[in-house]
Amino acid sequence: MTTETQANKTKPILVALGFAALTLWAAATPPAGPSAATAKLDTGDTAWMLTASALVLLMTPGLSFFYGGMVRGKNVLSTMLQSFIAMGVVSVLWAVVGFSLAFGDSIGGVIGNPLTFLMMRGVDGDPHPTLSPTFPLALFAIFQMKFAIITPALITGSFAERVRFSSYIWFIALFTVLIYCPLAHMTWHPDGLLHKYGVLDFAGGTVVHMSAGLAALAGALVLGPRHDHRQGEQHSPAHIPFVLLGTGMLWFGWFGFNAGSALGANTVAVHAFMTTNTASASAMIAWLLVDGLRGGKATAMGACIGAVVGLVAITPAAGFVSTGSSIFIGAVAAVISNLAVHWKTKTGVDDTLDVFPCHGVGGIVGMILTGIMADKTVNAAGDNGLLHGNPTLFVHHMVALLVVAVGVLAGSWLIYKAVDAFSPLRVSKEQESAGLDVSQHGESILDADPAATAQ
DSSP: OOHHHHHHHHHHHHHHHHHHHHHHHHHHOOOOOOOOOOSOOOHHHHHHHHHHHHHHHHHHHHHHHHHHTTSOGGGHHHHHHHHHHHHHHHHHHIIIIIHHHHHSSEETTTEEOTTTSGGGTTOSSSEETTTEEEEEHHHHHHHHHHHHHHHHHHHGGGSTTTBOHHHHHHHHHHHIIIIIHHHHHHHHSTTOHHHHHTOOOSSSIIIIIIHHHHHHHHHHHHHOOOTTOOTTOOOOOSOHHHHHHHHHHHHHHHHHHHHGGGOSSSHHHHHHHHHHHHHHHHHHHHHHHHHHHTTOOOOHHHHHHHHHHHHHHHTTTTTTSOHHHHHHHHHHHHHHHHHHHHHHTTSSOOOTTOHIIIIIHHHHHHHHHHHHHOOTTTOTTSOOOGGGTOHHHHHHHHHHHHHHHHHHHHHHHHHHHHHHHHSOSBOOHHHHHHOHHHHHHSOOSSSSOHHHHOO
């Protein structure tokens, strides 16, 4: 038996033993005693946040259809599973330590104390005076968990069709703990550095989409292009109806993503619901118009990608800008992302499903335009942007954009390299040729016998 074969057999055993130890620790952890909460529970807010949490979770299966329909037939199941598995891995991580790292007592405004809510101690049915004043802290933790789940799932489109499944699991675990949680803390915790600096990110333009897009760019660079990738060529998607279905699920779930970030059943939530819809609609139209001006046809793929770009771009601004501004934001983001996708095809970067040009660039455009178009009359908890006489917010957003971009890109690069050092990120050329469905999972939607071609 070779050393590599022995290692391949030993790793799953060690991981299984580690997970078994974790479950035993979780079972032995006693619940916290009753809290001394004095805030009054609002049943309307609680009902809305339960609904919003479910809507946000629906986005991850929606993403799996969105991405799964775009890849080639031999990689549909593996691509979809990469989204679904995030619901398992990140949910457990979040319960153990992730929520504490993101929203625990602040350590220097950069990260939460891992002991604050370790294993969800003290996270119960009572409101929290700062994080969830009118609904249970446990519900706030659940709502935020859904954001943490979809962020690494978004990254998968950049290295689709060539990543080893076990290495991907290690990556999303490390990314969640080392990048997502600190960024969420800095942006959304009352004592976070970016929050105190005045940066406005209503629902995750920076925390979710910029971070995912930049990590996707790093992933595409580290893993390198697919073996059969040709610069400027586009592969044929496996199932465009899957893309349409995924877009519908994402658009529907995004109402929980953005309107839920008002953290209550209130007028800001209604406004965010409106701006979310109009930005996506505007972006869909703008994307198709750009394609048409380039001599192309109005395609289902173009409509879907445009709609999602609009949803991405409005995310940081949804509760801070007017409805008219949301139409502008959606259109501008669609034009810039469309141009970025077109430019990317002329480079050697194989970002398989254009995660950086769409999510990364869309999030960046949304963050910049929030700093320009934010209006305090829309949301008194926000601030005025450059267009409304406050250049400070715009400057702060540009500084934060630079810091976050450098930090996430460098941090993700290091995580990819660290994972690759002990668990190779790429499958072999033969496994890639056979398709990840067969080589990684022994399953296929095609007619081939998985057992006959698995590597």
